[in-house]
Amino acid sequence: MRGPEVPAKALDARALAALAANPGCRRRAILDGAGVDKAALASALGSPSAFGQSQFALTRGNAFEARVKADGGAEILKLVHERLDPAAVPPREAAVPDLSAVGPEGRTARTALALREVTGAPGTWTLLDHPMLALDVAGSPAFLEPDAVVVHPDGSWTVVEIKSFPMLDGSADPAKVGAAARQAAVYVLALEEVAARLEPAPRVRHRVLLVCPKDFSSLPTASAVDVRRQRAVTARQLARLTRVQDIADSLPEGTCFAPDRPAGELTSAVESVPAMYAPECLAACELAFHCRDRSRTVGAVTTLGRPVRAELGGLTTVDDVLSAARGESGDPDDPAVAALRRAAALRQEALAAAGREVAPCR
Incomplete structure (x- = not known):
């Protein structure tokens, strides 16, 4: 569906959090499930996306993450110990297993093996740097890569999320913290699937560690974030998603979303899948500008926001x-x-x- 020569775009936790926030959008479900590059698709449709991080933000974030993980992740382990597990033995030494393998499936298997090994030998701290996790989404596997996962001496697991936005006087932008919490909740769900296959099943902590720069410096600080609510909402919404195969079966024969297709054919292919646009899509989806233009053209009330749409009942335009x-x-x-x-x-x-x-x- 994405084209014979077009490589699949992998789903990440950010995309899954956005997908779970709008489970009624079949268009996003099929495009993400088929691995379509929505940014390239939006450009081909004449509505280029402004969604995503700038190159400067990516560079700054990578530099900060490298600093936090220096010396075998000593700073991360120190912050986890201080914020989440002060009663445990201090992390003077920690294991950092090698998670390299061929392909996402290989890395997922290697991560599961490392978690099984270190959980079966409790008593020490372990840091998993960029592990690979798998989560079933609407019948398709999504491979997820958290910044880090820490295994505590008692065998429990904690997700660590590293962001480059600052914490000023101990607090950060609530909107950015909320987005990070929803992203971390996806990782928690994926970790729980790994834990469920072990006997006895280790505990996946629902308080994650959010690591950010302190004030206007590059020094790391951290806050414990409870993601139980975000995890429950994400699990419920992902469970409600229509299976990708069911959506594909309802499409016309030969539907293809390859960006190199003629504009008219591409537009018809996209319009053959119902969308559920809302203003919140502008901050979460590369096709938001295209869907907004279409919604305005037909006068859909969804352009006014989900609360207004909910109040109007059966009045859709x-x-x-x-x-x-x-x-x-x-x-x-x-x-x-x-x-x-x-x-x-x-x-x-x-x-x-x-x-x-x-x-x-x-």
């Missing part, structure tokens, strides 16, 4: 809403229709009291 408010359509017993007509009446009363000519809702 702006024209339907205005028609119901004017009393031209809609069931008067429908709470949404009744509320719209009441709002229109109040508007007319307010304009009349102000001595202004009353204009119809439009």
Whole structure:
């Protein structure tokens, strides 16, 4: 579906968190499941994406991560000990197993083997640098690569998320922390699948360690973040996702999303899959500009946001809403229709009291 010569774009935790936040979007589910490069697809459709990190941010983040993981991850282990497990023995020495292998499947198997070995010999600290985990998403495997996983002396596991945004006076931007928590929750779910295959199953901690620069320096500091709520929401949303095969079976024969296809053919292929656009997509999906333009063209109320869409019930377009408010359509017993007509009446009363000519809702 992505084209015979086009390599698959791997799903990462950031994409899975965004996918779980909008489980009704079949378009994103099939494109991500098929490994389509949505940024290239958006450019081919004439709506290039501004989504993603700048090269400067990536360089800064990589430099900070390298500093945090220097000396065998001593700084990470120190922060984990201080913030999450102060009762354990101090991490003066720690094992850092080699996780290299061929391909994502090989790295996933090597990570599982390393976790089994170190968990079966408790008493020491272990740092897994960029392990590879697998998670089933709508019938397709997604390979995930957390920044680090720490195995405590008691055998429990902790996800470590390293970000380059600063913690100022001990706190960071709540929106960025929330995004990091949702991303870490995906890693926790994947780790739980690995743990479930071991006997006895080790404990995967639901408090992750978020490591960031302190104030305006490059010195690392950390905060423990409880991701139980994000984990529960992500697990529930991923379980509701329609299987990729079911979506593919409903598409026209020969549907292909290769960016080198003619513009008209590519547009028809994309439009054959229903989307569920919301303004939040602008910060999470490369196709957001294209979907927003299409939603505005048909006057979909989803362009106004999910809360508004939820309040309007069966009214799916702006024209339907205005028609119901004017009393031209809609069931008067429908709470949404009744509320719209009441709002229109109040508007007319307010304009009349102000001595202004009353204009119809439009």
